Amino acid sequence: MATKQKMVIQGGRPLEGDVRVSGGKNASVALIPATLLSDAPCVIENLPDIEDVRALVDILRSLGAVVDYDPGVEMRVDPRPVNSFTVPYQKAQKLRASYYLMGALLGRCGHADVAYPGGCHIGLRPIDQHLKGFRALGCRVEDRAGMVNIEAGQLVGNVVNFDMATVGGTINVMLAAAKAEGQTMLINAAKEPHIVDLANFLNSMGATIRGAGTDIIRITGRPRLHGTVYQVIPDQIETGTLMIAAAATHGDVTVHDCIPTHMESLTAKLLEMGIMVTDGGDSIRVRSTGPHRSVKVTTQAYPGFPTDLQQPMCSLLTTTQGTSRVEETIFESRFRHVDELRRMGAKIDMFSDRVAMITGVPELYGAPVTVTDLRAGAALLVAGLMARGETEIYEPGYIDRGYEHIEEKLRSLGADIRRETCEE
Numbered sequence: 548m549a550t551k552q553k554m555v556i557q558g559g560r561p562l563e564g565d566v567r568v569s570g571g572k573n574a575s576v577a578l579i580p581a582t583l584l585s586d587a588p589c590v591i592e593n594l595p596d597i598e599d600v601r602a603l604v605d606i607l608r609s610l611g612a613v614v615d616y617d618p619g620v621e622m623r624v625d626p627r628p629v630n631s632f633t634v635p636y637q638k639a640q641k642l643r644a645s646y647y648l649m650g651a652l653l654g655r656c657g658h659a660d661v662a663y664p665g666g667c668h669i670g671l672r673p674i675d676q677h678l679k680g681f682r683a684l685g686c687r688v689e690d691r692a693g694m695v696n697i698e699a700g701q702l703v704g705n706v707v708n709f710d711m712a713t714v715g716g717t718i719n720v721m722l723a724a725a726k727a728e729g730q731t732m733l734i735n736a737a738k739e740p741h742i743v744d745l746a747n748f749l750n751s752m753g754a755t756i757r758g759a760g761t762d763i764i765r766i767t768g769r770p771r772l773h774g775t776v777y778q779v780i781p782d783q784i785e786t787g788t789l790m791i792a793a794a795a796t797h798g799d800v801t802v803h804d805c806i807p808t809h810m811e812s813l814t815a816k817l818l819e820m821g822i823m824v825t826d827g828g829d830s831i832r833v834r835s836t837g838p839h840r841s842v843k844v845t846t847q848a849y850p851g852f853p854t855d856l857q858q859p860m861c862s863l864l865t866t867t868q869g870t871s872r873v874e875e876t877i878f879e880s881r882f883r884h885v886d887e888l889r890r891m892g893a894k895i896d897m898f899s900d901r902v903a904m905i906t907g908v909p910e911l912y913g914a915p916v917t918v919t920d921l922r923a924g925a926a927l928l929v930a931g932l933m934a935r936g937e938t939e940i941y942e943p944g945y946i947d948r949g950y951e952h953i954e955e956k957l958r959s960l961g962a963d964i965r966r967e968t969c970e971e
């Protein structure tokens with residue numbers, strides 16, 4: 548009989564103590580493909596040891612790159628032996644960020660043949676803006692049978708005016724434009740911290756990218772980029788998930804090695820709810836003793852409230868005083884955690900696919916629940932930690948895609964959480 552895994556949590560214990568945040572997932576999955584643009588080996592430090600990183604190592608090796616990966620220490624990529632520009636379906640569908648191989652391979656080979664990406668099912672997630680950007684740089688793009696075939700004789704810089712601030716589109720076009728002839732201007736660019744991190748990484752390889760973190764990015768293409776040694780930024784969403792878990796369990800947790808300025812929209816909401824948040828420069832302390840007030844949360848592009856924290860935030864809001872309103876403006880179907888939270892006693896009414904009204908209940912109780920996507924997994928972890936009794940979380944593999952050693956980290960804060968194998 549086939550076996551699968553589940554996480555088992557005995558909830559109701561306040562999280563207390565100190566924890567270190569890992570390197571950023573969404574920064575790492577952009578930096579690793581970016582190494583292909585270099586003419587010499589690159590070393591990246593502080594990468595999280597997560598499934599998405601392992602999947603990218605596999606893709607880079609299949610393209611011919613030599614990758615030495617010592618999880619928790621560093622990754623060294625030598626892109627010089629790359630001899631393929633094809634990323635087939637079986638590899639691309641393992642993660643969303645496989646689409647960054649398009650921009651990176653275009654920059655390296657002038658050609659990319661990459662299957663449509665996988666990733667969490669949280670909405671339609673088209674990539675028309677990426678392709679529009681590549682076309683603006685002079686590429687011929689053919690999109691058929693699940694493969695995107697992109698060819699550029701010579702990439703030539705241009706103005707790319709995005710129809711919406713897209714994280715993936717901004718990163719992908721930035722990758723290709725770093726090697727284009729002349730200047731590229733990205734208008735209505737996304738401003739997330741990992742976009743700034745990628746620009747810093749590319750600049751450390753000799754690229755010239757200005758304005759990352761604002762909505763206009765200027766890239767002067769360079770024919771050659773050199774190797775670098777670079778440390779990826781801390782994970783904004785892991786930091787936020789740990790902050791939310793601390794608050795939700797009425798605990799007292801200090802999250803170390805994070806960047807508090809990346810957390811301002813969450814910090815503001817927690818303060819509004821009556822939770823104490825202290826900025827320690829490169830750490831954040833979250834303490835909660837009393838009851839929590841209800842709030843309104845609307846997801847927005849950075850620096851607004853991140854969509855990636857909407858789901859764990861819903862769990863925190865299940866036991867507030869009064870009714871909270873949560874609106875998801877980025878993705879069409881990012882409320883698949885709601886049915887699972889209801890199993891645990893949460894009172895949540897959906898007013899459309901995009902708006903949840905959460906009326907606080909005195910407490911959640913443990914129940915068997917199933918993860919449907921990465922941040923739904925984070926929501927169920929938080930709910931399991933809050934709940935009275937035992938919560939079984941099925942399909943924990945989604946959580947492993949984005950959170951490094953999460954059980955160990957939570958156990959170090961006093962959580963009773965373990966992983967078990969179980970029969971199908």
Ligand code: EPU
Pocket residue numbers: 572573576643644667670671672673674675676677678711712713714715716737739854855877878879921922949
């Ligand atoms: N969009 C389009 N066309 C495009 C690109 C985007 O219509 O060509 C739409 C999307 O459908 C969505 C919105 O624009 O409605 C924003 O999408 P964006 O491109 O910004 O998101 P993404 O690149 O698909 C990245 C992260 C997500 C994170 C979002 C928003 C990676 C690998 N993924 O996705 O991370 O939620 O930005 O911040 O960086 C996660 O970590 O759990 C996760 C889903």
